Amino acid sequence: MSVPDGSRPERGERSRPADPTANPARSADPSSRVSDRRRKQAMAVGLVAAFMTLLDVSIVNVAIPSIDEAIHATPSDLQWILSGYALTFGLILVPAGRFGDIRGRRNVFIIGLGLFTLTSAGAGLAPSPTWLIVARLLQGAAAGLVNPQVIGLIQQLYQGAARGRPFGLLGATIGISTGVGPLLGGVLIQLGGEHNGWRLVFFVNVPVGILTMIAAWRVLPTHPPRRAERQGLDPVGVLLLGVGVVLLLLPLVQRQQWQGWLKWLLIPAGLLVLLGFVGWELRYRRHREPLFDLALFRLRSYSLGTLIGLLYFAGFVAIFFLFTIYLQSGLRYTALEAGIAITPFAVGSAITATLGGRIVNRFGRPLVAIGLATVAFGLACVVLALHYVPGHGAPWATALPLLVAGLGSGLVITPNQNLALSEVPVAQAGSAAGMLQTGQRIGAAAGIAGVGAIFFTTLASTHNGWSRAFRDSLLVTIGFVLVALVAAIVDSRTEQRGSPAGPGGTG
Structure with missing residues (x-):
């Protein structure tokens, strides 16, 4: 069944604070105003x-x-x-x-x-x-x-x-x-x-x-900050995602300037870091919003x-x-x-x-x-x-x-x-x-x-x-x-x- 604003609850989100945008009786979000x-x-x-x-x-x-x-x-x-x-x-x-x-x-x-x-x-x-x-x-x-x-x-x-x-x-x-x-x-x-x-x-x-x-x-x-104790920017997640993306992109953008095949080892390294990002996010969401x-x-x-x-x-x-x-x-x-x-x-x-x-x-x-x-x-x-x-x-x-x-x-x-x-x-x-x-x-x-x-x-x-x-x-x-x-x-x-x-x- 469709929810008017797409705010269908996902698994793992049951403990999250109620969001006013999730109420279909209110035209779904501040756009109604x-x-x-x-x-x-x-x-x-x-x-x-x-x-x-x-x-x-x-x-x-x-x-x-x-x-x-x-x-x-x-x-x-x-x-x-x-x-x-x-x-x-x-x-x-x-x-x-x-x-x-x-x-x-x-x-x-x-x-x-x-x-x-x-x-x-x-x-x-x-x-x-x-x-x-x-x-x-x-x-x-x-x-x-x-x-x-x-x-x-x-x-x-x-x-x-x-x-x-x-x-x-x-x-x-x-x-x-x-x-x-x-x-x-x-x-x-x-x-x-x-x-x-x-x-x-x-x-x-x-x-x-x-x-x-x-x-x-x-x-x-204007859209005031969402008030919830579980929200934050997740600095460890930011770091892991950033390092993973950089490791993936660097050998691609430097493919002509970095000679040899060793630069391509950065790609599997980046994938490993991104795998670590996934593990961290799954763990982090148990306590706060990832x-x-x-x-x-x-x-x-x-x-x-x-x-x-x-x-x-x-x-x-x-x-x-x-x-x-x-x-x-x-x-x-x-x-x-x-x-x-x-x-x-x-x-x-x-x-x-x-x-x-x-x-x-x-x-x-x-x-x-x-x-x-x-x-x-x-x-x-x-x-x-x-x-x-x-x-x-x-x-x-x-x-x-x-x-x-x-x-x-x-x-x-x-x-x-x-x-x-x-x-x-x-x-x-x-x-x-x-x-x-x-x-x-x-x-x-x-x-x-x-x-x-x-x-x-x-x-x-x-x-x-x-x-x-x-x-x-x-x-x-x-x-x-x-x-x-x-x-x-x-x-x-x-x-x-x-x-x-x-x-x-x-x-």
Whole structure:
């Protein structure tokens, strides 16, 4: 039986204090006291912040040549400028989501956005590679503070099927920010010049960040800290999860700079630490509320959604990273031209993401399966296009297939996120969203490492083989998407056999 706000009690939670959001007679949470206008304003503020922080994952790709020339960065420096942001972003997500759950999402959102604005200015002023690396690490951590609060606010402000539209808008924001990053970066570099244009890539965040902070203070709902003696931030859990994530991600982000095979031993070490995290959380929850409630993984909607997100982002992010390298380094396109070439994917994703959020409650996981199949088909067409039209005609030949893949992507990210969080209690929305996004960050790092290895290995072994290297790497990307498709199909079959978690979930 569905509970209107998704606050169905989980095993192991019987001793927890009653939460007012769990009372179905009270419209489920404080959202009932927020006007539609205020809700839309809060959603707009959250989307702007999400766009800014996710944009900085991809916008810096096209700025790397300019950064290299301006501050004389080494290949290792450039790797950390690109990957350091993603590393600290993924590291902070779960504790940030938990902190917002128990201390109030508005305050954490504004603090994170302020730090993001400040570190963006610091990155733009960087006189040396070391300065820029430190700024990017801090900027990523600030972004990790902000993002779980956006999803937590959606869970808090909207109920049931009404979450479809805001999740659709968030999905469109993710798709657009990832796809339009190279284009916007190219425009800013064109305006600022090859030597200093890269600084505008960071400075653009400053005025937008200040205005968004002011708006957030005015329109985001206040949410007082939850009063309960069992609540806390679980410092040991934070440490174990942080060390585990770092050990998993470090060899992936440093795959080209750290020579030899010993770096890969960090991955099993990271898995052991994460196993220790699981044991600690199970023990800790007997006495106090843990950093992350592992009982959430008993929800098929959440566990399958997290797995699909990890697999899809392993291929999704790698597409833009490698296509940008192929166009700029292989075909000698400018940063602006490379950004324009990637735009069809972003356009397609934006078109279907909002629609996907609205109809996911009607179709459930099969909609995600259709989206994944469409992405795989579009990328397969890109491979064929590059086979028949290699070289400088590649952007024109791949425009329509990338549009098709983008249309499919819009039916994956938003609906999957909606389904994954559909049964999560509002009081745990931030930490659940943080874990979901951490999986996506780990998937993205693993995908870039794996797909990138194929790309550079093929390039090194083939004379003038840029097109072939990109085609081969796309085949690996399609493999990630197909594995995610299998998981979605399995979940769809389970739903059809009458499993408790239906398409709309309980949210």
